[in-house]
Every structure is written in C-alpha cells, then in structure tokens.
Amino acid sequence: MTPFHLAFPVRDIEETQSFYRDVLGCSIGRSAETWVDFDLYGHQMSAHHRPESAQPPASGQVDGHAVPIPHFGVVLQMDDWKALRDRLAARDDIDWVMKPNLRFEGQPGEQATLFIRDPSGNALEFKGFADLSQVFAS
Structure with missing residues (x-):
C-alpha cells in the first residue's frame, strides 16, 4: 500500500508539532514557518497554519x-x-x-x-x- 497525503488546518504550528511528535509519536519532515510535515504511520500529514479556518464540530x-x-x-x-x-x-x-x-x-x-x-x-x-x-x- 502506498502512503496517502493529507493537508489540514491548525491554529498554532508549535503546539501542533508538540502534539503530533510527543503524543502520537510522529517524526517531523520538512517544514517552514507556516507548515510542517509529519510521518503518521508512514503517511504524509501536512499541518498548515490557518487559525481562521476553525469550524464548530459537527457529528x-x-x-x-x-x-x-x-x-x-x-x-x-x-x-x-x-x-x-x-x-x-x-x-x-x-x-x-x-x-x-x-x-x-x-x-x-x-x-x-x-x-x-x-x-x-x-x-x-x-x-x-x-x-x-x-x-x-x-
């Protein structure tokens, strides 16, 4: 199986890095001031700083x-x-x-x-x- 890629919005890059690295155990790939890539069990997850994109949760x-x-x-x-x-x-x-x-x-x-x-x-x-x-x- 090949890895998938997902880009998703986050409010803060530093707290996101801490969560995905320290809590979920992801390694960090390439990054810039406004985005960071994570290895989530072999899949490429790209967190992009978009504080304005927060939406109320639906279910x-x-x-x-x-x-x-x-x-x-x-x-x-x-x-x-x-x-x-x-x-x-x-x-x-x-x-x-x-x-x-x-x-x-x-x-x-x-x-x-x-x-x-x-x-x-x-x-x-x-x-x-x-x-x-x-x-x-x-």
Whole structure:
C-alpha cells in the first residue's frame, strides 16, 4: 500500500508539532514557518497554519455513537493500535471524543476504534484490526 497525503488546518504550528511528535509519536519532515510535515504511520500529514479556518464540530451517527465529521486517521495492526491506546490512556491531557471500544465484535470487519482531538480541534480516529483483510468486510 502506498502512503496517502493529507493537508489540514491548525491554529498554532508549535503546539501542533508538540502534539503530533510527543503524543502520537510522529517524526517531523520538512517544514517552514507556516507548515510542517509529519510521518503518521508512514503517511504524509501536512499541518498548515490557518487559525481562521476553525469550524464548530459537527457529528454523524455510527452505531449509536456521535462521531465527529470531518475526521481523519489511520488503520493499524491491532498490536500497534493497542500500543497507541495505552500511550494515550496513560496521559491526562488527551481530548477524548470516544474512548477505546470494540465494534462489530465477532462479525466481519471487527475493529477497535478510538477518537481524539488535536490541539486545533481536528478529530482523529485510529482503528485497529487483528486481520487487515477485514478492513472492507461487510
């Protein structure tokens, strides 16, 4: 699989660097005064300083849970997801939207998921699969 690229708005470059580097464990790539690239599990994420672009969060319904729209994230192998879950759960500064839970238990597409917000309010979802061939199972 090839990496994807996502450019997204942030209110402050320094707090964004700290969050993605120190909390999520991303390495930092190229950067300038108004943007910075991160390696998020092999994907190129480009944070661009756009303080005026903040929008009130909206939500959609998935399995009876309100989930933020828009959101972005990464599908991980279950061991990587559990490591991230544990790292986030050990912190007291995480803006949880949805604490870790298991969806579709015992069904095709069984997945663990969690939602958090970065310091700019961007919603991120991380999914964990024991079997990546189940990502698109229905």
